[in-house]
Amino acid sequence: MSIGIVGYGSFIPRRRIKLEEIAKVWGADAASYKRGLQLHEKSVPGKDEDTITMAVEAGRRALVRSGGVNPSAIGAVYVGSESHPYAVKPSGTVVAEALGITPEAHVGDLEFACKAGTESMYLAYSLVKAGEVGYALGIGADTSQGAPGDALEYSTAAGAAAFIFGSDEERIVAEVVATYSWTTDTPDFWRRSQMHYPRHGSRYTGEPAYFRHITSSAAGIMERAGFKPEDFAFAVFHQPNGKFPVRVGKRLGFTTKQMEPGWLSPWLGNTYSGASPIGLTASFDVAKPGDLILITSFGSGAGSDSFIFRMTDRITAVQALAPLTRMQLDNDKIYVDYGTYAKLRGKIRMGE
């Protein structure tokens, strides 16, 4: 029995802020940030967009592409994020209710820095594989936080991706070929409860955290499943900025061409739990039947989840059913200035 994704969808807010606009406010050297981080602009959530609403939008699009899966047949919903609107009270219940999945469902919120999205995918996949549920929905969504003036502020963005897993062969668009996770206790980035913004270990977030976990996870899944980089049509890596995913991909032996469709961060920013999952949707959007696709996420703390998917014949039939990820990224953009951005991100202290 094969298990796979039967429907997928993404959501990217329309608002953008350019890197120069942020750098101007802090007196920073925009050119060096652009060169160093390979970032041009990032998405900004609007006043009525948060992790829950974006998760719902992405979930709806996944349903549209699912070939008519009845929402009430979905037995589990997981929302991975580090910007759940509530500390206590799940995002998942709102999402499941809005999508018509409730009440007979197992619902939960997940948090593992930037890899909570692939975690939700892994749980959804595993429950279907175990035969506990017919379908399961895994979502990664974030309105990422970065302290004003911190290097993170140039990358933290908003977006969501949703994936419905099932064992229903005529509906599968991407069969799961293999999964592999690689986790250690590596404190490179954290936000304690009550803290408004996360803290990070500067350069320590690079080699010992991001690069070590992604290379170990990606190399591990390829070795176990018996594949080489050249076997893949596309590869997607967690993208905290524009530079890291390309560097880690090349280190693993992938080409720019394989990474290009899923490499969204230069124009999207870092959508944390949404980052590699949204990149995966963009690769699905251009994939052909038989294509192999690798995704490796990274979450600080730290760990990486990898999946290998094989696209089925049905993929080409569903791509155009919902907004393509790249189209959302490239079109209908609304540019905001820093003041508007500060207002939308709740950075302005208001009267009581």
Next chain:
Amino acid sequence: MREVAIIGVGMIDWGELWGKSLREIWAEAALAALDDAGIDRVDLITVGCMSPGLFVGQEHLASLLADEIGMAGVASTRVESACASGSLAFRAGFAEVAAGLSDLVLVTGVEKMTDVDGADATYALGTAADQELEGFHGITFPGLYAMMARVHMAHHGTTSRQLAAVAAKNHANGLLNPHAQYHMRVSIDDVLGSTMVADPLHLLDCSPITDGAAAVVLAPLDKAKDHVGNRTVVKVAGSGLATDTIALANREDLARLRAVELAAERAYVMAGRRPSDIHVAEVHDCFTIAEIMATEALGFFEPGEGGPAAERGLTALGDRLPINPSGGLKSKGHPVGATGVAQIAEITLQLLGKAGQRQVEGARVGLTQNMGGSGGSSTVHILEAV
């Protein structure tokens, strides 16, 4: 006073050594030096370290580190003079042997700087400035050296290209040093195109944050042959130490490094040498302007000629006076307490003809110059192959 020889050298790979603690990197370098000298006991350990309290939350290093290599009981002392701590530890060991208080001394330097983030590291380093007159008003070291660079430019016409030439040269040398932190080729245009940190100093004008340690072993010259046989040994011919005002505001001339001039004068007198006798030198290039000012203060070039000399390549390997063949602080890295000892280690290797691809041919007399803060302290040592 007894003559003193260097009979062992220990260097380790420097960098962002996140997987190792201060005591581990120190022990690696210390044991390497003891192995090189072929001994397993010493009379004294000296430790140059600027700020273990702020960087790793540990003081009382002298005892801690002696114990780390199984030598609890031995005499041990920590020496601090900001970024000159390492060479002060060397001078303390030299004085002990010269005075006959100790025969075998393990001189070490260490700093573990990457266990804190950039802001905390900047604060820790900033304590080497005059906090009341400088630090508390917000200035950090790039700003202090930038002011010195501006005055040097105004007095002498020194240019940003000349500063950049120092970085390009030191990175070229560092490519030949397997222990260096940054093995990367850097062009003058790379430096000029890098992020401005404190005008006129770009990112690539500044030395990095580094974890590292270095060690050497000292013995009386007349007993050195007992340890190294009939091989060439390196003796400490001259040692000079001097201070200057820490606060730049109290200096008469910001384009001069008075502590370096005084330390050099004392070292030259002790060694009976002149600047023109020096074949190779390691100087304190914490910023590119510092190397230019140091080469002038050491008498290698006239005031104002340090910049043009660097740009013309006179200080490159194979030219008139190779400066920082190790890659200097710029490329090799700058774990502040270790730097002064590593300079001694490099010149020792050069004089023994053991410097590999970066060997300065025929070097018999070498010099090291190490500096604390923005020049508030400096040491100069002259070493000779005998």
